[in-house]
Amino acid sequence: MSERRLESLAGRLARLGITDAAGAEHRLEGHDLDDALLDALGIAADPDLALTGLLRILEAIDIQPELADDPAARDRLLSVLGVSAALADHLARHPDHWKVLSGPGAVRRPTAEELRGSLLRAVGAGPDDPAPRAGAEDAMVALRVAYRRALLHLAARDLTHVLDVEDVAAELADLASAALEAGLAIARAELGDQAELCRLAVIGMGKCGGRELNYVSDVDVVFVAEPAPGQDEEAALRAATKLASGMMRACSDSTTEGALWEVDAALRPEGKSGPLVRTLASHQAYYERWAKTWEFQALLKARPIAGDRKLGEEYVETLAPLVWRAAGRDNFVEDVQAMRRRVEEHIAPEQAGRQLKLGPGGLRDVEFAVQLLQLVHGRADEDLRGPNTLIALKKLSWGGYVGRGDAAALGNAYRFLRRVEHLIQLHRLRRTHLVPEEEPALRRLGRALGFRADPVREFTAEWRRHAREVRRLHEKLFYRPLLQAVARLPDDEARLTHEAARTRLEALGFGDPAGALRHLEALTSGVSRRAAIQRTLLPVMLDWFADGPDPDAGLLGFRQVSDALGTTPWYLRLLRDDVSVAERMAHVLASSRYATDLLLRAPEAVGMLGGESGLTPRPSDALHAEAQAAVRRYMESAAAMGALQDRSVDAVAAVRGLRRRELFRTAVADLLGLLDERATAEALTSITTVTLDAALRAAVDRIETERRSPLPTRFAIVAMGRYGGYELGYSSDADVMFVHDPLPGAADREASAAAHAVAEELRRLLALPAPDPPLVIDPGLRPEGRQGPLVRTLDSYASYYRRWSAPWESQALLRAAPVIGDEGLRTRFQELIDPVRWPEDGIDENALRQIRRLKARMEAERLPRGVDRRLHTKLGPGGLSDVEWVAQLLQLQHAHEVAGLRTTRTLAALDAAVEAGLLDSEDASTLTEAWQMATRIRNATMLVRGRASDLLPTEHHRERSAVTSLLGYPTSGALLEDYRRRARHARMVVERIFYGDDGND
Template structure:
């Protein structure tokens, strides 16, 4: 070949994606020689494939064994395209053709199409020469013939799939063909099984008289099977009355059982030709412990008496796929009513949700980011969501009773149970996920559901799927789909949209949807259409819960309408109701305690903070019936519970999950007590501070045993609370200001420093909670953000004695030991007390504090915010009161031990008693401080978001007013009260601080 021609060929090889051009050229030369075909002719037939190097290697291997079988395919346009596509996507198919080169002939001249169920059944029965349900031969040769023919037909399906220009658009057709092929293979294997039994164990007439139906479950039943997947089945055996009387019931079941065993062997046992897939019968009654085959009557008896909810969910996709069609049809007809009434079972929804969560929890941690099927955002999230909605609505709506995920999704949209946008995301992403799953299984014709870890394999996946152009792009697509699917799953699976039609209550059923819409608008709902959907979801159906809520709903709607945000309150109530299901105590509280029901509407319509937490802690509804349950639990009780968590959960992640749950629960308890007026602002601050203390202490215990090895256990480490946490004055949404101190105690100093930093990092990481954020803020440490996160006690001592600035001494005024070594905390405050309570007043230091305060007022106030509306930094706000108190402490606490407190109000009270400020000044300052604290917490409770700014929006101001127990219509009054209190406090502050 001329040099220019060779160069042209190399360019073509690169264009087709060959990575090893020299090796490819050599392989092409050898392939051309073996097959007697010009290499340019071979190259002209190459199509874009996932791994062209592997394809060429695979084809060459086959040609070395049987060139005569390969040559016709390489010269046939359609055959060559199919061969390159198959071997470029699947080493498994390359191995198959190496074992069975004669099967290549099936590719010749064949237009890519998907064989239908009839064709698949005909071909596979023909492979074992089946007549009237019996194969010509019951030997192992029949099993081999069956498996070879199955893989040949599988290649037809795969070739169509790989050559399709838009794989996701065809994935349901491909999956259906795979399921049909599985059913046909079982039918053919059953024919061989009948012949084997009649030749060795039972008379042929007896075998023929026993009916065996094979019921496909899961993806097989839904006709959405993978290339290589366990085929879930249930076996049903039976016979007519005459046969049963002649043989006896036990012999009928015995024959049926042996047929089932031999059928499974024909598919899954080790033979000359490898197994096709695993036939899994573990979804049968009693699972692995139950009989492999039961009669129809026995199945129905089990489902009536002992079946669990998950078993009915599994039966949702049941379909007769092989064996006796009449028996299969009778089985499906008999179990269908049980499936579609199962959602009425107690706690059915919760049980399905828990089952999905358990699946996720049992995935190995290393596999979670790669799990296409079981992981968060994967295939199961779509399937579980769709199945749950089907089962709930299928109780009364037959239109959603579809086996397949995509048809069911379409039916749910048509019925108004899922929004079109969410359904479009699910449908599109589900198709892509299934294509990815198919491609990773094709690679080696092996059962896997993991995205490739290696970049080269991801590149191949990108090319075979046609979904991306590179390894990075296919991974980016996967990450995006995970996020989108998980988002829709969480919103639908935990808060299903159960109806699109409204039904208000027993006395108002005659209202048309338009009349109901107008009624809700009139009483204060801003989104009456949404409210109607929620009402329908809460009251539809025949369950006990729906009946009780139909009676309560008219009253509760009025209570919601009287609240701050009736639309959100109703939505939150729906979410809580769905989480609790038909829990007996919940229904009892709603029905029998009008006070609790009214309180529930009040907290949900008044506080998004409560609504969001209550959705995840729905059992908190029970607290509304008893004020004692709304009061904070003691620090001792919380500490005991936290220590018990550590005992039960030696692993940090498990322990922290429980600690976060404890913290959320107690935050919710405090919030509910605050909104319902059970707690004062002082009790709220103390409770929130105690909860935070316990959370930090428990977190430190958990991470220390993971971070600090036994040989370094002498290391002392403590957390010092600062700011509002140090003063035990936290509000809702407050950061937790802290400092970190350690003492080596014999540990190498450098090692001690490294361990301390690791403890800090672990503390911050483990305390993170997206549902109830806990921000450990260390900005008040020496040198602020520029200083080290953790210092040794000696380093603190040296720093404070030599370089400490006035603001750092001021910050220590609210320092308090919160976690870690008690001895170290004591030693730290021996140093800190000298700095924050000086014996000799530093006049220059006092001037510096005043200068810094003036700078804070001018520089730290956010742009665009009116100063008088800023509750913290504005005139007369929290900062004014706290800086004045701290100035007094810094100046006088050295001689007045009573001033040595971290509490702002306690120190202010002492200042009055000691004559440092007049009583009227104390009253104005404390009034402003308390009101600012209440407004700040109310703002967070109302919106679920932290803000230091008094809103200008009248609706939000009204909401804050209602939380502070002002009468309706008090938005202006709240604003005026704050302006008056802050103005009076500012006057006192300027006189005492700067005077």
């Protein structure tokens, strides 16, 4: 090999990550590695280590042709060799085992039964022939060889990211269970006929029991035995003890292939001082009389893993109730905390900063916190009862016992720490939990975890970050000043989760006392600061819930909000330090499904309840500035990233979040009586305009970017109907028309296409699914209705109104308000429609007849069948439509000469008509009161039900009572009587003014 060739190879090796390029060159002499195999070394976490292992295998067997044909197998092999010197040793002794990394089976995950069958066959046993025929020593060697072959298969899938850390830990536990089963078969063969005297079950404890085992770990077990039918108990226990001891030796003893791992039975009753094997009754007696708190915590992970499966299941079923009663023991929380402190105190000082498992911010911090929460809350919530840490953490989060963010952070940190632990142990297949100090080892860890720029620094930073987060969350969940008070059961009066509370809940008006008790237990029991504060507040809040129309909904909503906010510090401080917040919250949650849904979608809005200033609707200018800033922020970042479609969606989502928050603010102010119906309508209209304006900005930017040029036309949105009248309710659609005006020199077709694209994009963005009440854009009031074009030019509108406009369209324009878009176009549109809606000569008799006929037809055709028309707040006699049509008729007739009638607001038009002498003040008062009451009823119904309805509620007792209470009436009968009276009087005015003295055309 020439000097030039050697220098070239050295440079190549260095680029692949080989740190000792000269040494690698020397080792490569005499080996003709093909280029692809050499280049593949770069994927290894430690290319030096991978090269060493590869050359050892090649010295035993030439596998280069097979690796060339199977690049995936090559990558798996080098990934393993770059992490694990121990598995390289195994492959050097058993080079043909590399084949488990090749072919379709290389990525397939074996089942627990397949692993069990494989290891049993390795020792010469089988499911139907449990005693191996080989000698014990040969069987133990065969067990270790087969075990490590399976371990190699698993490590390759782990290191090439086929499996996540949970799957790896679960498969390791299954592999350990299979090895124990094979070890038990070896022991059974050694014992001979005596093995038939007993039934023996092996119970997995600790990580094996939780199916979250490490690559190298003690396997914690407990043994339970029963005499075989007709056998003496004492003889059976002797035989079972021999079986258990033999099984432990079969796995733990050293052989020419080393040992598997230590089988540790120290978690049994009385520890190492107690008998190795007990009967089920003996176990039960011990745990009922003598067991300490930590022993119940250990039993949390108990799982049958080998031997007599039925007996193992009986063991778990018998002892499980004792586990879930343990949290009621005296000093339970203190005992668990003290045990965790003792673990930390026994860490050698020089190891404390490198301990992945036992030290602060380590795995034990996660496990102790999760187990304590399980043991406390699992008394009532059976979903939490399971041995696996990450599964339990997910269920704690789902149940609201741990905040979602905290659970995610804790889970991610736990996965990271377990992966680091796995990588450290894989190197030599030794039981260790210490992060190495040597730079090459840290570099190997960092590269294996995907850090390639600066592996040591990046890995260390990420590890420290996760450790800090684990410690913070551990202390948050595990140590709290009020922890003992929360865990203790109070006396009957304060102990809201006790059955004695049922009578009180029934007396307070809760319809489902049992369900209320469940909510109270979930809120007040446990170890969290949240529970401690709520234990103090809830006795008082129950009375506040009871003052509302739906106490059950109030308590449920409070639990859901509390679960969503978890242990958010400001939320806890707010509840503790400002009782008025809790009182307002109780009133809102017990009164309004609509407000509750909004709060659950954005629970941080609880902060608004701290004072009346937080419930004052924000000025339109402030909302507009915030919304536009949000859109600008998203769109500018999108332009830089080249992802405008996604960012326009994100921008509108942010604006809809603002809308959701402001709807909640308005709803709460309305519920607390801080707004009248006019102020509520103004606030809701302002929120809608701000939302549409910001969404239009996003839509225009999206279309302009697609076109790669500015819009060739001016664009505006005209508010119609209740929107244009500034009279929106909680359930109102946004009635609109779209108008555009081509820029000078722009082609009409191009301008129309662009304007249409903007309108459609606006509708699309606002129609996307989102966690807030929908904002429905309804352009149905445009010329020609739904048959007409969605967008027209200003000239087209002018031509249409000049030639084809019907009286109803002039009437519809009375509430047209150009509110969004190009200011000049909005002004010109208003100038265009003013003569149409405020005709100089009023309206003639023919138009009046058409309007009256249309009104009568609407009353006859649009009212739903089967409803009591007198209770329909919109189309029924004396309802909203009646009042609005009277005001609009007066506007059509007199607005040209009476400036005050040139308004889009119904009540303002009635006031102007009175001032102009066109309407008697008493008639106006009657109409106004009827309109306001119908508006209040519709809004109250939406607030209560969370669903729109134009009917006064009469059937559902709870909803009827809630609307009645919200409107301030003592009984639903009083509300119904008052509404009918006001509607009846209003209808009389309508028939006289709108229809004429005879009441019809």
